[in-house]
Amino acid sequence: MSENSVALNERVEGAESPSSGSGIKLVAGLAVLALIVFLAVKLNLKESFQVFLGWIRDLGPAGPAILVGAYILSCVLFLPGSILTLGAGFLFGLPGGTLAVSIGSTLGCIAAFLVGRFIARSWVETKIQANPRLRALDEAVANEGFKIVFLTRLSPLFPFNLLNFFYGVTRVSLKDYALASWIGMLPGTVMFVYFGTIARSLTDLAVGTSSGGMGSQIMKVVGLVATIAVTAKITKIARAGLETALEQSDGTAVPDSSESAPHEPVDVSPMDEHNQTLVDHVKPSDWTNPAPAPVYNMVVIGGGPAGLVTAAAAAGLGAKVALIEKHLLGGDCLNVGCVPSKALIRAARVASEVRNASAFGVHTGGDVTVDFPAVMERMRRLRAGISHHDSAERFTSLGIDVFQGAGRFTGKNTVEVDGKTLRFRKACIATGGRARAIPVPGLKEAGFLTNESVFNLTELPRDLAVIGAGPIGSELAQSFARFGSRVHLINQQPQILAREDRAAAAVVEKAFVEEGIELYLGAKSQRVGVEDGRRKIELEHDGETRTLVVDQILVSAGRTPNVEGLGLEAAGISYDPHKGVRVDDFLRTTNPNVFGAGDVASRYQFTHAADFLARLVIRNALFMGRGRASALTIPWCTYTDPEIAHVGMYEHEAKAAGIPVTVHVQQMAEVDRAIVDGDTEGFAKVIVKEGTDQILGATLVSSHAGDMIGEISVAMAAGMGLGKIANVIHPYPTTAEAIRKLGDAHNRTRLTPFVKGLFQKWLGWSLGSP
Numbered sequence: 001m002s003e004n005s006v007a008l009n010e011r012v013e014g015a016e017s018p019s020s021g022s023g024i025k026l027v028a029g030l031a032v033l034a035l036i037v038f039l040a041v042k043l044n045l046k047e048s049f050q051v052f053l054g055w056i057r058d059l060g061p062a063g064p065a066i067l068v069g070a071y072i073l074s075c076v077l078f079l080p081g082s083i084l085t086l087g088a089g090f091l092f093g094l095p096g097g098t099l100a101v102s103i104g105s106t107l108g109c110i111a112a113f114l115v116g117r118f119i120a121r122s123w124v125e126t127k128i129q130a131n132p133r134l135r136a137l138d139e140a141v142a143n144e145g146f147k148i149v150f151l152t153r154l155s156p157l158f159p160f161n162l163l164n165f166f167y168g169v170t171r172v173s174l175k176d177y178a179l180a181s182w183i184g185m186l187p188g189t190v191m192f193v194y195f196g197t198i199a200r201s202l203t204d205l206a207v208g209t210s211s212g213g214m215g216s217q218i219m220k221v222v223g224l225v226a227t228i229a230v231t232a233k234i235t236k237i238a239r240a241g242l243e244t245a246l247e248q249s250d251g252t253a254v255p256d257s258s259e260s261a262p263h264e265p266v267d268v269s270p271m272d273e274h275n276q277t278l279v280d281h282v283k284p285s286d287w288t289n290p291a292p293a294p295v296y297n298m299v300v301i302g303g304g305p306a307g308l309v310t311a312a313a314a315a316g317l318g319a320k321v322a323l324i325e326k327h328l329l330g331g332d333c334l335n336v337g338c339v340p341s342k343a344l345i346r347a348a349r350v351a352s353e354v355r356n357a358s359a360f361g362v363h364t365g366g367d368v369t370v371d372f373p374a375v376m377e378r379m380r381r382l383r384a385g386i387s388h389h390d391s392a393e394r395f396t397s398l399g400i401d402v403f404q405g406a407g408r409f410t411g412k413n414t415v416e417v418d419g420k421t422l423r424f425r426k427a428c429i430a431t432g433g434r435a436r437a438i439p440v441p442g443l444k445e446a447g448f449l450t451n452e453s454v455f456n457l458t459e460l461p462r463d464l465a466v467i468g469a470g471p472i473g474s475e476l477a478q479s480f481a482r483f484g485s486r487v488h489l490i491n492q493q494p495q496i497l498a499r500e501d502r503a504a505a506a507v508v509e510k511a512f513v514e515e516g517i518e519l520y521l522g523a524k525s526q527r528v529g530v531e532d533g534r535r536k537i538e539l540e541h542d543g544e545t546r547t548l549v550v551d552q553i554l555v556s557a558g559r560t561p562n563v564e565g566l567g568l569e570a571a572g573i574s575y576d577p578h579k580g581v582r583v584d585d586f587l588r589t590t591n592p593n594v595f596g597a598g599d600v601a602s603r604y605q606f607t608h609a610a611d612f613l614a615r616l617v618i619r620n621a622l623f624m625g626r627g628r629a630s631a632l633t634i635p636w637c638t639y640t641d642p643e644i645a646h647v648g649m650y651e652h653e654a655k656a657a658g659i660p661v662t663v664h665v666q667q668m669a670e671v672d673r674a675i676v677d678g679d680t681e682g683f684a685k686v687i688v689k690e691g692t693d694q695i696l697g698a699t700l701v702s703s704h705a706g707d708m709i710g711e712i713s714v715a716m717a718a719g720m721g722l723g724k725i726a727n728v729i730h731p732y733p734t735t736a737e738a739i740r741k742l743g744d745a746h747n748r749t750r751l752t753p754f755v756k757g758l759f760q761k762w763l764g765w766s767l768g769s770p
Contacts, residue, residue: 094197267453278383282303283325283327299322300322302598308323311400323401330390337451344376348478429595430614431566442529450555478512525539560577580596597617608635639706642702651687662688662749664688684708
């Protein structure tokens with residue numbers, strides 16, 4: 001038997017076992033309930049309540065506690081509690097009786113609810129799948145659980161004891177059920193307790209022990225009539241509200257399983273052997289979605305880095321996991337982000353190094369040309385070679401149910417994909433983001449590239465305009481310039497990489513200008529047109545209108561989170577179309593059973609950030625952890641040449657927060673390895689809290705800044721101060737020595753004139769001794 005067949009059999013057996021176990025529990029539970037009913041009839045327990053109430057009355061202060069316990073038992077045993085409620089009013093009056101009954105009835109209905117859920121929920125869940133109406137009702141209770149429970153509890157005409165067990169087999173949460181039951185039962189409780197007090201008053205009047213007189217009794221009767229009238233009105237309103245809630249919930253009913261959600265076409269070209277391998281791994285055309293399990297510990301929507309890590313980690317810990325992806329597994333990182341862009345950047349850096357080889361005494365003997373189709377073919381080959389790590393087959397082998405299609409929430413604990421309903425205890429939204437559209441007239445009609453389409457190119461654009469000088473725009477602008485394109489980099493902000501330290505961005509700007517990239521900073525695109533097959537861009541720059549004529553336009557103006565079509569409203573999840581899903585510091589959405597990770601829920605839109613946010617989701621969602629996203633130390637790097645890497649706070653952020661800081665800067669031109677490598681542009685900057693060596697943040701500008709920033713990140717995460725880094729031995733010569741030099745610089749600040757004077761006195765005294 002093949003490995004895949006074994007995995008398939010394991011999934012089938014795992015799907016059947018809950019149903020088999022629930023059947024045994026159901027039979028046993030029904031047998032116990034039948035025995036209870038038999039004993040109730042045989043022993044005439046209803047009449048025994050009267051004797052029981054008399055016994056409670058004789059117990060004194062312990063009586064209310066006994067009544068609470070009796071109420072809990074009566075709820076679990078299907079016994080009517082109305083006699084106990086009347087008795088509470090008779091024995092303890094309106095305030096005391098209402099308190100005792102409210103506590104006892106709430107705890108009792110919770111106990112009965114849990115019994116029903118344990119005995120029959122799994123069995124019921126498997127049966128309703130074949131009945132669309134029952135599925136719709138189950139969805140209604142899941143979506144509007146608090147409202148429906150509250151309205152049924154509000155009316156005393158509904159059979160309370162039956163409702164306890166009924167709600168136990170639905171998908172309403174225990175929290176919603178308990179709170180709605182307690183609030184909803186209060187009016188009925190007050191009414192029946194009041195009946196009990198009236199009975200007590202009439203009894204006292206009959207035996208001549210009443211102290212209130214006839215007027216008091218008349219007022220109590222008037223109160224009784226008013227209570228009945230108010231309760232009747234509440235019942236009418238509750239029943240009407242219940243009908244409305246059920247009607248409204250039909251809109252979120254689960255679609256019939258025969259309906260299939262359309263799959264988006266795969267936009268990968270050219271379809272050579274490499275891209276075919278990629279697609280076979282991350283979106284196989286012959287894929288068949290599995291039959292859903294009865295319930296999942298974790299359902300993940302989105303198969304990018306955050307989603308893949310969440311799914312794999314949860315499955316590795318023994319959870320039942322479903323993974324939904326409507327496009328390509330691997331997300332942006334594998335398909336249109338980190339992997340292909342770094343392959344191009346490496347090729348571009350080689351081209352630059354060869355062109356500048358003469359500075360090292362190496363002569364190539366002619367102009368350096370770039371075979372752009374070969375560069376792109378190499379990228380596709382490398383991407384395809386990596387893609388098996390993110391393949392559907394691999395994640396299926398981990399025990400994960402992989403679904404192709406658009407997932408959307410249909411309730412607080414349900415997701416629909418490809419006409420199938422997936423029920424979950426916890427879920428994670430990891431749908432990522434996409435290139436942000438910009439409102440430039442004529443741009444859409446003229447056509448443009450984004451990071452999602454630029455890697456499909458097979459011919460090098462002679463002239464390329466890049467709109468947006470953030471990390472993606474800057475990296476690709478430099479790469480295409482090194483390949484031989486004439487690049488125009490357009491940015492609305494007055495500097496490239498506007499988020500970064502101004503001095504750091506200036507170093508990269510200087511490199512861009514030296515490499516022939518034409519910068520239009522503080523410029524605004526006015527309109528785009530097409531003339532003779534080429535694109536014309538009108539710019540407003542430095543108070544003048546300019547026109548650029550290019551072959552291609554690459555738009556890289558930020559990212560937009562993918563929140564559309566997810567049915568977030570049905571799940572009670574708050575979101576912003578520009579900022580994404582709203583999560584707290586524990587990554588919980590406004591639906592406490594749903595978490596968010598990755599670009600759709602974080603301002604740190606990096607693969608490594610998505611990875612560690614996903615780990616937090618596993619910890620917090622499945623193991624009741626309290627890990628905070630704000631506690632993570634997240635570095636990042638922009639892979640221009642030189643690179644800019646950063647971690648922690650910027651100097652201006654610390655000052656804005658009122659934190660006094662000391663800034664240490666080490667120029668790379670003073671680092672021996674950078675000198676011999678010819679990479680002297682850039683610097684290492686670390687800011688520490690004034691008077692301490694606590695590292696608050698760091699910015700590195702160097703050809704290998706991305707590799708160097710890890711040392712600072714480790715120190716910050718471990719609470720290691722900058723002064724201690726000076727005591728760490730670094731190999732010589734390396735560019736990382738710049739960081740050790742910063743540690744030395746900090747330690748020198750501790751040598752104040754007073755301390756230096758003490759040292760001089762000590763050393764002078766030492767010289768004077770034989």
